[in-house]
Amino acid sequence: MTRRLLPALLGVAVLVAIPLSIRNSFFLHVCILILMWTVLGAAWNVLGGFAGQVSFGHAALFAVGAYTTIILYLKGGLAPWWGIPLGGLAAALVSVPIGLLCFRLRGPYFALATLAVAEIVKLVALNWESVTAGSVGYLITTLPPVRLFGLEVNWEGKPPFFAAAAVLAVVALLTTGWLRNSRLGAYLVAIRENEDAAEAVGIDTVRAKVVTLALSAFLAGMGGGFYAFYFRYVDPDAVAGIGLSMEMVFIAVVGGLGTVGGPLIGAVFLTAVAELVRDRFQMGHLIFYGLFMMLVIRFMPEGIWGRVRRLTPGARTGG
């Protein structure tokens, strides 16, 4: 127990220490991005890593979360801390019919179907102008005044967003950790390894997969909601593009499929590559994403975290 508690406490301590000790807003921005990507990578990993269901359409769920949150705020005045979980909930609701349809397909066919679903969602976001404002998108100009512990929250600064992202990342990692040790997690691994055998021993595979997709969608949707508030701008290209889906895949694959800590490592890696390259040329980071994804699959399909765990003896249960 202490073995698991120690890294968790250490992680929380680091998360608390960062905004208190660091005033450099660019560094905080990078940390916020890392935490946001961790949430998204973990969301994809729940489905792709544990259940082995590769989705190329997770941007659709992210988009549902982002739109729900921003529309509730702009039209209903709902504060972020309600809007973000509701965005997650909306994504989870949308994911259920998607899952019921697409999980009738297996392996690569499922992946292709998710790609089509994501394209349909993007088209809807582009053309359903009365709700989504079409290609113009939504812009948040001001955030609500809030007092916390007697202090005015400064929305122009980074610390409040850091706190929100940290909470989401902790929720995502705890969910993954819980899933790994749960009965559902065991079902998923069985499905990943051999779906027919899983069915033969009595697992309701469709139900297990649909529940997992909903869970994954909830996390992805909350990530989308957070994105909407942090970047204050939502349009179909930004939140529903195939590039975003690929970034989620990248984080989970590079970090380590089916591991708890993998998405965090993947997110650090992804953000580092993006920020290092962005100075030199725009969009150049995608070249490296592609390259690293190929290298990882070729030389360490278990991902960075998976490899580290394998190299440290006795650490297999450490997560």
Added chain:
Amino acid sequence: METFAQSLVSGVLTGALYAMIGIGLTVVFGVMRIINLAHGEMVMLGMFGAFWSQKLWKLDPFVSILVWAPLMFVAGMLLYRLLLRKIIPGGELNTLLYTAGLSLLIANLALFAWTGDYRTISLSYGITPFRPLGIAIAVPLAVAFVLAILITVTLWLFLSRTDLGRAIRATSQNPEASVLMGIDVERVAMVTFGLGTALAGAAGVLLAPSLYLYPTVGELLIVKCFVIVVLGGLGSVPGAIAGGILLGVVESLGAVYVSGTYKDGIGFVLFLAVLLYRPSGLFGAGR
């Protein structure tokens, strides 16, 4: 009525080119059980090949196919030999993710090298369409259509008449039995991948005068390509031809009679419906 005939004709013409892209993907899938997500980027490379050979060497895009198709064939074989061969034993999903990475890599290298500008190829004979029976047909599209049919027929003859073609079809039907019959499956796989890449590249060359060129066009094409091969049944060449023409016609009619904005959506809905209710394709030919 005239609008109907017009959009039907242009749908069939575009559809034949779609079909060619689809055949490349479906042949590779048949033999290797790989869904090559980088297939759209191969088409994009063909398109840019045509563009640059006109720009730099003043070569007619349709003539440049003689350069690019063989080049893409060799590139495809090397790609298989040097990169993909090691990945395939890792399973379908690994290959899928690997080719996804490859697609990102190629598209963004192209974006880096050529920027995201939209380009067009202008041809001296592309300005005035010719009008048989009052239907306007763009000359470049008609030329591309004829060449696409020529290439497809040649491919069909190759697959059905030559030893290597028979070996490819045999491997696609039953890899284990093919090995037992003394077919070098490795070599067949390599040639097939080269063939698929060459078809994609050639289709790109043919499409280039009729479409906008930009480095991420592959994204759009690969999705269309999936629609086509799933409509026709993965692994089936006649299915891909039918699927391609069907998609071309549906898109073209949809743009006129349903709505321009949701035109692409029709294809996807059709795709999902077929995937769900007829996963072996409309004609039951695929696996």
